[in-house]
Amino acid sequence: IASIAFGECVPVVDGNVCRVLSRLTGIANHIKAPALKDDVELGWRLAGQIVSAGDGRRAGDVNQALMELGATYCAPSGT
Numbered sequence: 001i002a003s004i005a006f007g008e009c010v011p012v013v014d015g016n017v018c019r020v021l022s023r024l025t026g027i028a029n030h031i032k033a034p035a036l037k038d039d040v041e042l043g044w045r046l047a048g049q050i051v052s053a054g055d056g057r058r059a060g061d062v063n064q065a066l067m068e069l070g071a072t073y074c075a076p077s078g079t
Helices: 002-006 015-025 040-051 059-073
Strands: none
Touching: 002 059, 015 040, 015 059, 040 059
16 A cells, blocks of 8 residues: 555565566476475565566566556466
């Protein structure tokens, strides 16, 4: 909400974003895999790096895009 409503450069990490991050980095085939499940900070760090890339002024747009990408193209089953 902070990035979308107030323009704050902060990441969003939900199930959809975790699916995108796991596929982008190849660290897990499923979001419940130990790489993302056991290291909660890893997801926040990765999402933060993506959101703050460039000048970080479009964090809300980037967050929305990551959530939509995860919901649309990354199935929860790992495909």
